[in-house]
Amino acid sequence: MKKPVYRALGLLSVALGVIGALLPLLPTTPFLILAAYFFARSHPEWEARLLAHPKIGPSILAWRDHGAIPLFAKRLATLLLAISAIGGWLTLPVPWCYVPGGVAVCVLSWMWTRPTV
Numbered sequence: 001m002k003k004p005v006y007r008a009l010g011l012l013s014v015a016l017g018v019i020g021a022l023l024p025l026l027p028t029t030p031f032l033i034l035a036a037y038f039f040a041r042s043h044p045e046w047e048a049r050l051l052a053h054p055k056i057g058p059s060i061l062a063w064r065d066h067g068a069i070p071l072f073a074k075r076l077a078t079l080l081l082a083i084s085a086i087g088g089w090l091t092l093p094v095p096w097c098y099v100p101g102g103v104a105v106c107v108l109s110w111m112w113t114r115p116t117v
Contacts, residue, residue: 004042007039014050017029029073032060033063062117069115071117074112077111082104084104
């Protein structure tokens with residue numbers, strides 16, 4: 001009973017990852033890491049395809065093996081979160097204008113404590 005559920009969740013995660021590649025606010029890599037997790041428990045061939053992918057495979061393996069995030073991804077996330085925080089600060093009413101900055105500080109504090117590959 002678990003395998004079909006894991007397989008469906010893996011497919012949903014891949015779909016959200018693909019959508020995230022097209023939409024700026026939806027992340028791609030976390031959904032693909034989640035898909036690899038689900039496929040490892042339901043469909044090893046699909047997991048192997050994700051891990052063998054030249055673009056996303058290394059990021060998934062770095063996270064799985066070391067809990068590491070590539071330096072390029074950290075820098076890009078920092079830039080995009082800063083832009084979002086500034087945009088929120090300039091356009092949202094008080095007290096909501098502080099929320100994007102607070103979220104950015106929390107996310108970046110956690111992210112920069114992860115190992116770098």
